[in-house]
Amino acid sequence: MAEVAYFTKEGLEKLKQELQELKTTGRSNISKAIAEARDKGDLSENAEYDAAKEAQGLHEAKISQMQETLANARLLDESKLDVSKVLALSIVKIKNRGNGATMTYQLVAESEADMKAGKISVASPIAKGLLGKKVGEIAEITVPAGKIEFEILEVSR
Secondary structure: OOEEEEEEEEHHHHHHHHHHHHHHHHHHHHHHHHHHHOOOOOOHHHHHHHHHHHHHHHHHHHHHHHHHHHHHHHHHOOHHHOOOOOOOEEEEEEEEOOOEEEEEEEEEEEEOEHHHOOOOEEEOOHHHHOOOOOOOOOEEEEEOOEEEEEEEEEEEO
16 A cells, blocks of 8 residues: 655646656657667667666656556645644744754655755654644754754744
């Protein structure tokens, strides 16, 4: 049984578009590569043909995985989420109590995570430590570098 994944509307649309791209353009490109390799002669000693067939297998596996993710995807209605505590899709402003640095992150599904855009996966150690906390609370989070204390400054959507 696959795990349920929660998505924003934009994240779900992006997943659908990527899957469509893999099914159309991706499959077409692989078919062309197989046809070109097949035209080069003896298939028993044709490394290009073997590589193209292997790429096709990996491509189909990726399509299958994405279809499964999509089948188990749930769209989160941001308007119904509680803003009094940190949940998935929350935008959280935190302060590192060790060095005084403040950071703002949005907690999103693993597939939507993008550190440059300030989006971290709800499965990450920091997000797990922040989930359920309220403004003013201290979250002690164990990260690879050790334990860090974060103070929740603000929670929004």
